[in-house]
């Protein structure tokens with residue numbers, strides 16, 4: 001699939017205020033600073049579309065982008081930023097749980113993990129939450145430009161082994177780099193395959 005147009009729609013703190021759920025939607029989530037917003041920009045060939053920052057905690061709201069006038073990409077605030085207060089963490093949890101569990105047009109959630117590091121409990125816990133609630137998801141390994149092929153393969157394998165402790169079958173995964181534009185085509189192809197499964201409400 002080719003992206004012909006991509007534009008920002010709206011930012012909201014609550015799923016109830018998000019755009020009408022009448023076209024397919026794909027969410028990007030993962031730890032703060034993992035590269036969600038950067039990957040959205042890379043996918044859309046549009047540098048300033050989603051706001052990025054080298055400081056964690058940049059994305060604070062539920063952000064909708066409309067692609068090809070036909071489907072939504074949703075950029076979500078990240079989890080696991082150590083400097084966040086307990087209250088903010090609880091609010092994040094409420095916002096994200098509300099969004100994930102109620103957004104009826106959500107076709108797939110992409111959970112982004114940093115390809116440079118070994119499996120983190122917080123990522124596994126989030127995937128378990130999705131699994132327990134029957135929310136379809138896939139995994140995106142980010143920043144693959146930052147490490148050697150051998151180390152990348154070892155980290156992916158470690159992640160798979162961790163997940164096999166919980167599941168017999170694993171979700172699809174993608175290796176990406178927003179910097180080097182790696183993995184874009186596969187993700188877009190995947191979305192293109194899922195889009196026709198959307199049922200109009």
Ligand code: GTP
Pocket residue numbers: 030031032033034035036037038039051052053054055056057058059060076077078079142143144145146176177178179180
């Ligand atoms: P929050 O909104 O704070 O949750 O972060 P985010 O997950 O949206 O991360 P963001 O896209 O803002 O990127 C965080 C930092 O990582 C920025 O400094 C990016 O330039 C950098 N970054 C993102 N993707 C890549 C990548 O593929 N390669 C490299 N080398 N750096 C990346």
Ligand code: MG
Pocket residue numbers: 036037038051052058059075076
């Ligand atoms: Mg962001």
